Amino acid sequence: MPNARQKAIEAIANTEYDLNQIDFRATSLKDLFGSLVFSEEVQKARLPKPVFKALQKTIKQGVVLDPTIADAVASAMKDWALEHGATHYTHLFQPMTGLTAEKHDSFLSPTGSGTALAEFSGKELVKGEPDASSFPSGGIRATFEARGYTGWDPTSPAYIRETPNGTTLVIPTVFISWTGESLDKKTPLLKSMEVVSTQALRIVRLFGNTEAKKVFSSVGPEQEYFLIDKNFMYARPDLLGCGRTLFGTKPPKGQELEDQYFGTIPERVIACMADCETELFKLGVPVKTRHNEVAPSQYEFAPIFEDSNLATDHNHLCMDVMRRTSEKYGLVCLLHEKPFAGINGSGKHNNWSLATDLGENLLNPGDTPHENMQFLVFCVAVIRAVAKYPELLRVSVASAGNDHRLGANEAPPAIISIFLGDQLQDVIDQLERSDLKSTKAGGFMEVGVTVLPKLPRDAGDRNRTSPFAFTGNKFEFRAVGSSFSIGGPNVVLNTIVAESLDYIATQLETAVKGGKALNKAIQDLLPGILKESKKVIFNGDGYSEDWHKEAEKRGLPNLKSTTDAIPILIRKDTIDLFAKYKVFTERELQARYAIFSEKYVKEVMIEANMMVMMAKTMILPAALRYQSVVAEAVNSCKAAGVDGGAQLELLKELTDLTTKFQAASASLCTASHHHPEGDPYAHAKYIKESVIPKMVDLRTLGDKLETIVADDLWPLPTYREMLFIK
Numbered sequence: 001m002p003n004a005r006q007k008a009i010e011a012i013a014n015t016e017y018d019l020n021q022i023d024f025r026a027t028s029l030k031d032l033f034g035s036l037v038f039s040e041e042v043q044k045a046r047l048p049k050p051v052f053k054a055l056q057k058t059i060k061q062g063v064v065l066d067p068t069i070a071d072a073v074a075s076a077m078k079d080w081a082l083e084h085g086a087t088h089y090t091h092l093f094q095p096m097t098g099l100t101a102e103k104h105d106s107f108l109s110p111t112g113s114g115t116a117l118a119e120f121s122g123k124e125l126v127k128g129e130p131d132a133s134s135f136p137s138g139g140i141r142a143t144f145e146a147r148g149y150t151g152w153d154p155t156s157p158a159y160i161r162e163t164p165n166g167t168t169l170v171i172p173t174v175f176i177s178w179t180g181e182s183l184d185k186k187t188p189l190l191k192s193m194e195v196v197s198t199q200a201l202r203i204v205r206l207f208g209n210t211e212a213k214k215v216f217s218s219v220g221p222e223q224e225y226f227l228i229d230k231n232f233m234y235a236r237p238d239l240l241g242c243g244r245t246l247f248g249t250k251p252p253k254g255q256e257l258e259d260q261y262f263g264t265i266p267e268r269v270i271a272c273m274a275d276c277e278t279e280l281f282k283l284g285v286p287v288k289t290r291h292n293e294v295a296p297s298q299y300e301f302a303p304i305f306e307d308s309n310l311a312t313d314h315n316h317l318c319m320d321v322m323r324r325t326s327e328k329y330g331l332v333c334l335l336h337e338k339p340f341a342g343i344n345g346s347g348k349h350n351n352w353s354l355a356t357d358l359g360e361n362l363l364n365p366g367d368t369p370h371e372n373m374q375f376l377v378f379c380v381a382v383i384r385a386v387a388k389y390p391e392l393l394r395v396s397v398a399s400a401g402n403d404h405r406l407g408a409n410e411a412p413p414a415i416i417s418i419f420l421g422d423q424l425q426d427v428i429d430q431l432e433r434s435d436l437k438s439t440k441a442g443g444f445m446e447v448g449v450t451v452l453p454k455l456p457r458d459a460g461d462r463n464r465t466s467p468f469a470f471t472g473n474k475f476e477f478r479a480v481g482s483s484f485s486i487g488g489p490n491v492v493l494n495t496i497v498a499e500s501l502d503y504i505a506t507q508l509e510t511a512v513k514g515g516k517a518l519n520k521a522i523q524d525l526l527p528g529i530l531k532e533s534k535k536v537i538f539n540g541d542g543y544s545e546d547w548h549k550e551a552e553k554r555g556l557p558n559l560k561s562t563t564d565a566i567p568i569l570i571r572k573d574t575i576d577l578f579a580k581y582k583v584f585t586e587r588e589l590q591a592r593y594a595i596f597s598e599k600y601v602k603e604v605m606i607e608a609n610m611m612v613m614m615a616k617t618m619i620l621p622a623a624l625r626y627q628s629v630v631a632e633a634v635n636s637c638k639a640a641g642v643d644g645g646a647q648l649e650l651l652k653e654l655t656d657l658t659t660k661f662q663a664a665s666a667s668l669c670t671a672s673h674h675h676p677e678g679d680p681y682a683h684a685k686y687i688k689e690s691v692i693p694k695m696v697d698l699r700t701l702g703d704k705l706e707t708i709v710a711d712d713l714w715p716l717p718t719y720r721e722m723l724f725i726k
Contacts, residue, residue, distance in 0.1 A: 008231035019271035034284040036160040046076040070122025078120035081169035091128040091150040093175035094185040096136040138591025147178040185487030192494035199501035212356035219311040224346035226334040243336035249703040250342035251720035295344035296723040338404035345405035346482035353474035385496040387533035390416035395565040402481035412467035417538040419466035465542030597680035608672040615665040
């Protein structure tokens with residue numbers, strides 16, 4: 001009788017999928033892109049001119065929304081949606097689960113005479129009322145206090161979601177409590193974007209730019225993920241329930257040969273990718289790049305930069321589309337930060353910059369950064385922000401899943417540092433010495449093949465071990481986890497940079513008002529900031545032990561786990577910072593402290609309980625069956641009068657290992673059923689100190705059993721199968 005693992009492999013071998021579902025020759029990309037979005041072009045065509053202009057001022061300049069235009073916008077949006085076959089609308093919001101949430105309402109409105117009309121008012125567009133009691137609130141809302149509100153976010157366009165049974169109008173919204181606190185990721189992000197825009201404009205104005213009306217924080221999040229056959233997931237309770245494998249030994253061949261990275265994309269995978277891209281193009285998501293990643297069955301895509309709010313919404317869309325589309329090809333998309341031990345995990349590199357509404361990238365150094373004073377001001381502001389608030393950046397990427405990844409070979413360490421590269425480091429060194437004279441040029445590379453053109457060389461290399469690296473005209477925050485909403489990390493980035501820009505702008509404005517020339521004021525101010533902040537700059541190998549020792553000497557924090565990082569949320573300087581710029585209230589930060597703690601506890605406890613269940617009902621029975629087989633072989637040797645020493649040694653090893661495995665399983669069961677007193681954070685600390693080590697012990701023994709138990713008896717799909725059978 002074949003087990004679930006063997007049935008999964010048989011199903012994969014005998015199933016064929018239609019890989020020709022998408023034909024880009026039949027539909028032009030330019031016609032496809034944004035076809036399901038209530039875009040500026042659609043708004044212009046359907047809205048009265050005054051309404052269109054008022055709405056665009058809100059979207060592009062941050063002008064307060066005129067409530068009188070809501071009915072006109074709602075009517076046009078409804079007609080457009082009905083033409084696309086929509087029957088319902090939903091306010092899409094981003095609760096503190098880190099996912100999206102939605103409640104669908106029909107356009108249908110009975111008339112009372114046996115007929116019905118399709119109606120959608122401005123009131124329905126602007127505000128919704130989902131139940132807020134069952135979402136994470138950190139104590140802001142009790143179970144009996146259910147009222148919460150969604151509010152229309154006009155800066156992120158509505159769109160149509162197509163399903164096999166119809167379409168739905170999706171309206172991006174914020175989510176707040178009846179008492180006014182934010183219960184979501186979007187509201188703080190929008191606040192932080194306004195704050196950084198206000199402070200950045202002060203610097204831009206000092207340099208004579210009076211035309212820019214807004215500065216956007218822009219983001220291009222690279223998304224890493226795994227694709228494996230769904231039959232394997234159905235045979236792995238840990239993947240199904242936890243998103244990662246809780247048992248599994250490293251395969252004989254993993255990523256050692258480095259043949260996966262940028263390799264040829266398998267046909268089924270590229271068909272799935274093309275289908276995902278088709279859906280995302282329709283939804284206006286500017287997906288640009290796709291490729292194989294380092295680990296077997298790991299892939300990545302990356303979009304073009306957008307403002308932080310839209311980029312966050314679009315990244316949620318990407319994750320949703322990837323999950324749904326992969327099923328059409330018999331695949332499952334794994335977004336956990338470490339679904340497989342011993343090989344690369346998955347991150348979401350958050351490429352962050354600042355740009356004016358006129359299209360000027362404020363972190364573009366130009367050809368001569370030593371002469372580009374505006375760039376240097378913004379660059380030093382970022383360096384100061386990271387040096388002053390590294391722990392906030394760390395807590396913004398803290399989770400139980402990301403703890404498995406940070407510091408491993410594919411991810412930066414938990415120590416937050418900045419990589420500048422040769423060219424910018426040289427300019428910063430000159431600036432600190434108050435001796436700005438030159439910029440290192442990149443030049444050209446001579447390949448040595450006459451038919452090839454000269455290749456331009458960048459003035460600086462890249463550093464994949466740095467958690468926060470300057471990469472030409474942006475900073476790449478590499479520590480964000482693959483399953484994360486990028487909203488949280490960008491709230492922190494925007495706010496801490498806003499604080500630095502506020503400080504620098506105040507100093508420069510005072511100096512200029514006192515009669516000092518702007519360039520002189522800059523050259524007097526920035527060297528002192530650099531002297532205080534340069535401890536965070538590191539251009540070497542972030543994985544090395546020497547760096548960990550050096551970082552400790554420099555006084556840089558090393559918050560290795562989520563439980564180390566969570567208390568930063570309620571520290572006085574954190575509360576003061578976010579309160580000053582009205583991004584979070586103290587109560588909202590206290591709530592997030594509780595939510596982060598509760599989520600950590602729940603995720604790890606689900607894993608611990610799953611491990612015990614799998615140990616008792618799957619691995620232990622397989623080990624005992626094999627033990628019986630080996631014992632029978634030992635007895636057969638004795639009966640035949642031949643030497644059975646090797647079989648006896650195997651039986652002893654197997655029996656010893658099985659006994660230890662049973663004991664480790666019982667120990668984990670006991671630890672996970674102990675409920676310590678105290679707040680959620682106290683429980684999280686207990687989990688980290690008392691439960692996780694026992695999970696590690698149990699896994700070590702289980703993985704050892706996998707290497708001994710007969711292959712035909714092992715119940716779980718193995719790494720060598722899941723990662724390499726396409």
